[in-house]
Structure formats: C-alpha cells, structure tokens
Amino acid sequence: MSRLNRIQNEIKQLEGGKFQKLCDSYLYRKRSWGNIVSLGSMEGTDKTTKGIPDTYFFDNQINRYVLVMYGTRADSTAKLEIDIKEAIEKTKISKKDIQEIICCHTSSNLTVAKDKELRELAGSIELTLIGIDTLSHDLLQFKYQDITKEFLGIIESTEQVWNIEQFISVHDKSKTNAPLNTSYIDETQTIEELVEGLNDYQILLLSGVSGTGKTKLAIEICKRLPLNSNVICVKSNSMPVYQDVKDALDSNKVNYLFLDDANTITNFDAIVNLLRLEEYEQKLKIIITVRDYALSGIINQLKSFKTKIQKVTLMSDKQIELLINSINKVSTSNLRKIMKLSHNNPRIAVIAAIMTKEKKYEFIDNEKEVLGSYYNQIIKENSLSPNEKISLFILSFKHKLNLTDKESLGELLKFFKIDFDSFLLAIRQLHDKELCDIFQDKAAKISDQSLSDFVIIDFIADNKVFKVRDFFISLFPENAKEIVEMLVLVNNFKSSNDWIDYLTAEIKYVYNEGIIDVDKERFLTQYGVLIPIEALAYVNEKIQSANPSEYQISQKEFEEKKRNNRVDDPIIEILCSLSSGERFNDAGILLMEYLKRRQDKVYEVFSAIKSNFDIEEDRNSYLEKRFCIFEIFSKQETINELTALLIVNIAEKFLEFSGEKLISYGQAGGFRHYRLVDGDYLIELHTKIFYMLFEIFNLEYVEVNNHIDKLLFNYPVYEVENCFLETVSSDLKCIENLFFKDLSKPGVRQEAIVFKLNSEAKKLKLKSQPFFEYEPSIRQKIYEIFSSNGLDYMAEEFDYEKIQKLRIKNLSEVFGEHSNDWLWLFNVLAEYQSDELLNKYELEESLLLLYLKLNVEDKVKMLTVLLNSDFVLSYYNFNFYMEKLSFEEGKNILSSIEKELDERWYLSNLLTCKSINKDRIQELILFLKELKNYEKINTFNILSFENYIEKDRAILDVLRNKLGEGKILGRFFIPDYVFEDIAKRIINIVGYKDLKEIYLDILGSEEVDKSGEIFKSLLEEQDINFIYLFLVKLNALRGSLSFAKYDAQLERIWTSEVAEDGIRKYLDFLIRENRVIYVGVDPYLEGIFKANTERALEFVKAEVLDTEDENRLVNLYNLSLEIFDDEVLLQLFELLKDKDIDAPFFEKLYLTMRTHSWTGSLVPLLDKEINFLNSLLDIFEGIKYISHALVITTRIDSLRKQKEKELLSDYLR
DSSP states (O other): OOHHHHHHHHHHHOOHHHHHHHHHHHHHHHTTOSOOEESSBOTTSSOBOOOSSSEEEEETTTTEEEEEEEEOOTTHHHHHHHHHHHHHHSSOSOGGGEEEEEEEEOOSOOOHHHHHHHHHHHTTSEEEEEOHHHHHHHHTSGGGHHHHHHHHOOOOSOSOEEOHHHHHHHHHHSTTSOOSSSOOOOTTOHHHHHHHHGGGOSEEEEEESTTSSHHHHHHHHHHTSOTTSEEEEEEOOSSOOHHHHHHHOOTTSOEEEEEESGGGOTTHHHHHGGGGSGGGTTTEEEEEEEEGGGHHHHHHHTTTSOEEEEEOOOOOHHHHHHHHHHHOOOOHHHHHHHHHHHTTOHHHHHHHHHHHHHTOSOOOSSHHHHHHHHHHHHHHHTTOOHHHHHHHHHHHHHSEEETTOTGGGHHHHHHHTOOHHHHHHHHHHHHHTTSSEEETTTEEEOSOHHHHHHHHHIIIIISOOSOHHHHHHHHTTTTHHHHHHHHHHHHHHOOOHHHHHHHHHHHHHIIIIIOOHHHHHHHHHHHGGGSHHHHHHHHHHHHHHSOOBOOOOOHHHHHHHTTOOOOOOHHHHHHHHHTTSTTHHHHHHHHHHHHHHBGGGHHHHHHHHHHHSSOOTTSSSTTHHHHHHHHHHHTOSOOOHHHHHHHHHHHHHHTOSEEEEEEEETTEEEEEEEEOOOSHHHHHHHHHHHHHHHHHHTTOOHHHHHHHHHHHHTOOGGGGGGTOHHHHHHHHHHHHHHHOSOOSSOOHHHHHHHHHHHHHHHHTTOSSOTTTTOOOOHHHHHHHHHTOOGGGGOOSSOOHHHHHHHHHHHHHHHHHHTTTOHHHHHHHHHHHHTSTTTOOHHHHHHHHHHHHHSOHHHHHHHHHHHHHSSOOOOGGGHHHHHTTSOHHHHHHHHHHOOSOOOHHHHHHHHHTOSSOOHHHHHHHHHHHHHOSOGGGGGGSOGGGGHHHHHHOTHHHHHHHHHHHTTSSOGGGTSOSSOOHHHHHHHHHHHOHHHHHHHHHHHTTTSOOOTTOHHHHHHHTTOOHHHHHHHHHHHHHTGGGSOGGGGHHHHHHGGGSTTHHHHHHHHHHHHHHTTOSBSSSBOHHHHHHHHHTHHHHHHHHHHHHHHOOOHHHHHHHHHHHHHHSOHHHHHHHHHHHHHTTOOHHHHHHSOSSOSSOOOSSOSHHHHHHHHHHHHHHHHHTOSGGGHHHHHHHHHHHHHHHHHHHHHHHHHHHO
16 A cells, blocks of 8 residues: 555554644644644543634734635535535634635545536635645645654654654654753854855764764754755664655755764765755755764765864863753852863763753763763663673674675674574674664664764673783774774773773783784784884884885975875884874884985875974974974985975975864764964974074075075965964065175075065064165166056056056166166076076066067167177067067068077068068968978968968968978967957868868877867858768767867767768767767767757757667667756657567667766666666556567666665665
8 A cells, every 4th residue: 555545544543633734733833834723622532522613823013814624524525514614704803814714625526527626615715625635645745744753653763864853853862862952152153154155065963972962963954954945854764764864855945954973874975965856956955963983984985075073072161061051050160170081072971060050970081981871771770681681792893794795704703602593693683772863774883873883892802701812813904994993982081091002911912922924013003002112113123124116206296196194115104103102203214214214205204294293283392293303304414405305395385374184084084274383382383493494505406405495485474464474574584694794695486486575574573673684786677667567556446457558667767777788688687587596477477568669670679789688588479479560570680589489480470570571472482491490380370371372372372281291280270269250260271171180180199179260160061971081080089089189079960950960970970980989979979959849859869750760760869868857768668659669679688877977886887777767668568568668677676785785885885
C-alpha cells in the first residue's frame, strides 16, 4: 500500500476529537497562526464538545475572524452545509467580521455542483474546503512528518530529518549533549556575517574540537535564515538518510540543509552531490558541522564545491563566564572551577553548570569525569558483558566496521581473544541497547562521538585494560592511522605528567623491542616527539650515511617551487614532528646538516622550516622557533649559494608582519590568519634577520643579492599604519646602518632603494627619519619622474585627463632641462631599464608621451638620439614612432644610426609610408626577399601590408610563398583576436579561397582566431564543404587538441545558413567511420549541439523523422543522450515509438550514460537515471511494448543494485 493510501485510511479511522486535533495542528503550521482557540475539543482528551465554531483564529492585521468547522461523518457532504450555516448564524458575530470559513472533512466525492452550492451559501465570506485528498497530500510533506507520526502512527522516514524545533528537541533528549536552549554568546556578530556569507557559497562548514558549540552556532544561523525558506536539520542515527533528505527538499523554495556531525551521516556524499543537480544549483545551501579529527575527510569530499570553512574556536574567558551565568548564577569559586576544567570548551562548561545547578553530582575536576558522569551511568544501566565492552572499544577504535570483511578484523579480534561470531553477537546486543548502529547487517559504527571518545579514554588511560606497548606490537603498522587518532584523542583529554610518563615509556619500549627496521621511519614520524633522543639518534645516523648530492638552483626556480608545501622525505618528516617538542633546536640543526648532504632536498627543507619552525600561538615566546632557526643559520661554517637562497627566502617569510598559518588536519588543513605584535620582541627577531642578510650579502652571490635588494626595495614601510611603528622604525635604522652606511657614491640600484624607503618614511611622517642626510641625485630625480604612473599623480578622485596633463608637464620640464644632452638623459634611463629590479613599463611609456607632444623636427631629433642611445625600445612600438614621420624622414634617421638596428625598424618605415609608389613596392619586395630573420615578420600581420597589396598583389604572393616555406607563421594571416570589421578586411586582402585553405592547413599547429570572428566571416560564403572539412580536420587531430580551443568556432557554425547541411555531412562521416561514440561522444559535434541546443534539437528530430536507417537512428539517439536533458530524450523516444522500433533495436540504445564523471557520491546520478527510466516505462506501456519494458526494468534493477552498493560504500567511506 502506498504511503498516501495509508494516510487516507488512517484519517478515515479517526474519531471526531482526534480528527479535530490533527486538523488543528495541521492548520496551525500550514497557516503559521500565532494562536488558535479550540471550542470543539475537550482539553486533555480526544473527545469532542459542543462549540461553534470548532476552532477559530483572530487575524490581528485585518481584525477579522477565521472560523474552522470539522466533520468526519459518512455523510460529510451534507454536514458541510449545516456547518457553514451554523458558523455564520450561531457564532453571534456580524458577517462582516468573518474573513474566512474553513471546513475540514473526510469526503473525497464532493461534486463540482455541490462545491458551487456551498460557496454560494457562504456568500461574500471566503470559503476554504479541505477534504481528505488535500489533507493527505499535504501530510506527505516533510514539514508535517511529526504530525503524521503523532496522530496517524505512520513512520516512513528514518527519523533523522527535522525542522529546527524538532531538531532541538531530539538533540536535547540526549544526556550526552549540552542543551541547545541555552543563551548564545555572540559578541562579534559572527551569526549575521555567516548568514550573509551563505549567499556567496554553496556550503558553510563549521569545524572545531568537540564541545566548542558548532551545533549551537549552526542552529542560531538556521533561526536567522529567511522566513520563506525551507530549513531542514539532520541528526544522524546512522541509518541511510539520503532519501529522507531528498523528500524533504522543496523545489519551490530555497532550501537550507543543516547536517550535524557530517562524518556520522550515512550517504553524506550522495546528499552533498545533490548540489550538482540543476534543479538544486540555485536552491540548495548546506550548513555542516564536523569535528577537527574528521575534517580532512570531509574537506576532501567537498573539494569541487564552493565552501566557506569557519573555525569554531574555544570561547574566551568572558564568553564562558557569560554562558555559565546564563545557565546558573554560580558562586565565584565554582565559576573558577568550571572555567578551569572546561578549558573554555562550551559543552563541558554547560554540562558542568547544569550539574551544579541540579546538585545531582559533586563538583568534578576534569573533562573526562564530566563526560563520565553521563556515560558511566549509561554503561552501568546497560550491564555490558566483557565481550560487549571489548566490541564497543573496537567500534570506537575503528570508527566504522565492514561486518562482511572478516579478514580485516582478524588481528584486532585475536588481540582481545574474541572470535568473530562472538564479536558479531556482541555488536547486535550493543545495537539492541542503542549503543551502536548497524547498517543492513553489513556495517556498524557508534554515532555518538562523545561516547566513542569516553570508551577509548576509559580503556586506554583510566582502566588501562591493555598496555599500549602490547597494542602497538600486535597492531602496528596495519592500524597505524587508528592508533595515532586514538593517542591524539587521549592526549587531548589526559595531559597529566603521569599519563605522559606512562605513554613515553610505552612508546620507547615499542620502538626498542617491537618495531622492525623497515617500519621505524613511519613510527618515528608519528611518535618520535615522545622519544626525541631515539628519534634524533636515528635521524643523525641516516644523515651521516646519506650519499652527498649537489644541486644548482635559481631564485626564479625557487619562486616557482617554494609554493608547494609538501614534505615527502621521511627524514625531514621526522624532524618536522620533533619541531613540536622540546628538542626543536636539535631538529633544526639536523635539518641543516641534512641539507648539506642532500642539496636536492632544499625545497622540502624550506617547506619544513616555513611550516614547522614558525610562530607558536599558544606560547608566550611565540617567535622562539624563528629565533632558533636564524641562530642555526648564523652558526653555519660555510654558506654556499643554495643555502644562501634558502636563508633569504626564509627571511622574506619571517619578516612579514602578518600572514596565514596552516593548521593541519591529517592530509588536509585550513589556514588561520595571524598578526604579530609590535615591540622589543619582534624588533629583536627582525634585527637578527637583517644581520644575517647582511652577512650573506657580503658573500656576493649575484642572484642572492638581487633578491636581498628586492626585499629591501619592497620593505613594507606602510605597516606603520597597522600599528607597527616601533618595529618599522627600528628596521629602517638597521637597514641604513648595515646596507647603506656609505652613500657618498651609491649605485643606481642602491640609490633607488634608499630613495624609496626615505620617501615612504616621509609620507608617513616617522619621527625618526631614515637616511636623514640623503639628497637625491639628478639621475634619481629623472628616474622618479619617468617611472611614475597615473596612480602616483592621483589625488582624491581619478581624473585620467588631468593626471596625464600633469604627468606630461613634469616629463616636459625634465626633458627641457636636458635639451642639450638628450643622449645622456636616454642613457641614464637605459641604466635603470637594464636593472631587472628597476625596469618599469612606465619608462618607455613616458618616452612615447613625450614623442607624441613634439613637433616633427623635434621628433626627428629625439628618435635619432634615442636610437643611438643604450635605451631599448619594444618592437611593438616601432610603428608608433615611424608613422609620425614621412618615409624620407624615417629613412634618413635609420641611415644615420651608427649601430646595427633591428630590421623591423626598416620594415616599419616602409609599412607606415603614406604615399606608396612603384619604388616603394619594389623596395618592400626586395626587403622581404633579402630579410635575414623571417621570425621577426611574425610580429606583424597581413593588415600591416594591406595598402601595398591593394597596389600590387605580388607582395601577397611573396608572403604566401614564405608561409609555404614555413618562414611565416599562420597567425600572420589569421591573428589571435580580431573584431568583425577586421576579419572582413583580412578576407578582402587574402580572398575567401586562399584564407580558407590557410585556416584549414594551420588547424592544430597554431592557436589562432580565438575570437572565432575570421571563421564566422569565412562562413558567410555558405560553403558546406568548409564546415565539413573543418570538422573532419579537427576529428583527425582529436588526440592532440584541447577541445576548448575551438569552442568559439563551433558556436559560430550556427550563424551559417547551411549549418545543418555541413553538420549532416560530418555526421554521415562519423557514422561511416563508426566514430560518433568513440572513446566518448565526438567532442566537436557535442560542442556544436551544446552551443545551440534548440536548433540542434530540431536538427536531430528532423533526422529521426527523415530516416529509416536503423544504424543512423541508434547513433542519433546515443549522441543525443550525451547532450540533451531527460525531457528532450523522452521526446525523442516518442518519435522512435512512432517508428515502431522493436525490442532488439531498443537493446542497441544506450538508455543511460555508459560512463559517469563525478566527484563524491554517485547516488544522485543513479537516482536521476532511475527516474528517467521510470518515465520511459510510462511511454512504452501496454502489452505491445512488454519486451521494451523488460529491457527498461532490467536496467532499472541493475541501477538499484548499484545504488545500494554505493550507499553502503558511502557509509563506510
């Protein structure tokens, strides 16, 4: 029986009083009424009482009443008439005071005539009739699931999906949860920001350690979401929940889905991947909470979605105090005790505050006992057997278990001396006691993470059920990951010296007695910090035996590779783990010793230092590790160029005033922003770094010193405005005293650095001005003017014309001052241009601006001097200079230059000639024939020769011949990007025939016509064959091409009047060659169809109607499957059905995609395919199509099995 039928049958069984209460609850929620009065039901019972109306609601906004009448009689249609009359006549209020009468009844056979009669009876009063059909369909919805359960006893869901109020109720029933009905302490408007931020993200991920208030924050966010949205909250009980979630989504509203403790939710991947479905792309936002230890796995599953990760940190003292006092006004003594034991963890604080309020327990002194006060009671009440306790620990240790994989549990069960059958029995008993969850008898887990934590701590640390050493020796390395997680968990709760001493002794024993050599590196990477002497000794031995290797690097290469934070070398990994312990200094020393031996590890060493010897937020001496590293650097006996580059790049990082620190969670992680503190501590570090840089500078490694100069040149004086006045002032003084002590004869670069630092310090009005006695030289002033851009002149508002005028004025003044020695001026600029640090585009741009403003005589003079100077002009500006002069003026300038010039100067002079005659044509032809380096021609294009070709097409022949010889590239004729008018000019120059030939020839060898405008213009000749040959050529090059390169052209094909003819010819080719579906659908045909799906659909429909060829029909459908949505495919099947296709033909069709491309869970895609096939069954119904239906249902069964398999995989993933 369907759920709808069950609901209707149960409603019909209800007595009058219970029906009234059901409808009261239904209307109260459906209408969002603030208050109702039920006159017709007896309070506290399901009996009815006399009262008219049965229920009413007063609408304060319009000051009128809504009257509600109920009826469950068999002749309910007759009673409706009585109810309406009585509602009007016996309520003793005026008709004008009645806004609406609602009649809820159980009839399903109300005729149209009767409906009309009843509405006429109500007259001007609005009448709403809610029969069993309307009521039952509404009760199918998610928002009424609790009403359906309470009044009808129908439970179809897994009871994991709730609205906000229901979620809070379910959550707070657990003795192990801190109640959600407490006050929320939000001092920083976090909630408002996160709600607003949901507009820009698909997912909001709230992460943090257990008990920090992630769930509370999520619920507060849900409460602030738009009122007209559909808010769904999921609290896992480890049953599959995907279908429940899908049923709860409302396609007419924006859905907000809250997944609490995401790593415990079965089908998590499938649920998140609903975001990929078109119907939910804009109508689904997901809010997730997850504990830190499970964050890495969740992050990996969300990689392809736009996710905001919000770290929920422990509360401040003030916040914890406010939270505790909002629950219970405790004494100062108890407040201090709660704050101490909670370590600012809200959950522990709330539980402890409630405990003191209820006075059920004496006050306790650690978190484990707070949790124990709940869990000990639960475990005691359940009278667990020894096997159940062991099995509960195994479940907690492994997190999730595949009960069908007996082999994977072998060693674990052997250690606890329990056989597999006994273990399974214990798991079922635990499930019966609601302490664990079982999924389809195939998998099990503990959904209550706090219980899981408690069990592990109780076993390992408190009762010491087994020795850590024995556990390691038996289960390492096969269970290395779980052992690490177990010990991290225990250490988070147990930080006493006794526990640390015990664990250290156990780890030391395991290392010395139980770990074979092949596993030692892996073991020390994870546990070396507990036995640092053994770890350091092992690493030192490995370093001494390492084969030395030399390695050459450049700063450019360093810049590219240092972005990779990976550390794969096991020796470096061990040293990284030791950096978190007390022996971090020794680890740093060995790290540099290792680099001496293995120079090829320089990038990993850089990553290790940057990530592991950086700031420590929870230490008073938070810069201690940075000091340590630079102390180690300073004690290096010799510093080669590779080490110098490493030090300088580390210095660059450690001189930053703020940054982001990677907080690792297993293999994934998140970034936390930090800002340092101004003062003596930071000044001391910076001074140490600058002295180290100065020492390296004196080694005179050119590339290293270039980078040091760059650091000094870009020193952030502006950090003064971010409250770093003392440090910046000290740094500038240090830079001056070390690097610029003698400024009597500074070099170009030296002075540029000094000038920049001095200028920025003056702008910020520092009290202690660096380089106080420095006076800029003439050349520096010239450089400053010529290298300035528009922003340097900008006042409060950006006014381009005003800025350019001021800029030209300043340039002209300098130019005028040196009018007698332009050569010296240009050579000064050339000196700056030749310096990689100081070369700026503005130097050349300034010369262009000056040239533009000069008269012809001065233009000739300037260009002559400029070409004789050391200043290098960019080739793309050659035409700019030459076109401002006559051909003869240009020729005279070029002939007067004593040094060898770029040949393009002569070509630019010819091409910009305004009066083209036979002499010029012959001169150009001769130039082209004698040109030494034809590569330089490719910096021009065919348009540059347009005026000459119009006079004599022989020049085009010369250029075509050079293309044939491979000396000119295709992009000379077909540029990268052109507008439509330019494309037409090129066709006019070259001609349709020749340009199409060139276009097809260079396909695949050069990237040209990225805009597709030339291709579009070529299509205007309506050449079917050109479309066909273009596509065939792409197909031939398919293995070596990036399909995306030709999207513009594929889209433009539809602009042709003969597009369909060209596409048809190409389709014939693909069918003939059996390549329509060949390692996937033909990407070019797919690209064409997706560019204009409407016209493509008409094309496919016409082809289906016009052909009787079975092979062609199969190919047309299989092609369509890859391109069109399900609705279109169903239309195509209607056409195929009309052709009386038989079952054997049907079997040749790909009813669903052969392959899938997805991330996360496959379930949403499988669901989509199952729904499609069910719709297909509706088309092929009836005995005539029973064979077709068999093909479809067989495929549906296969997909359902695949879905079940995927859901199990999701559960265990």
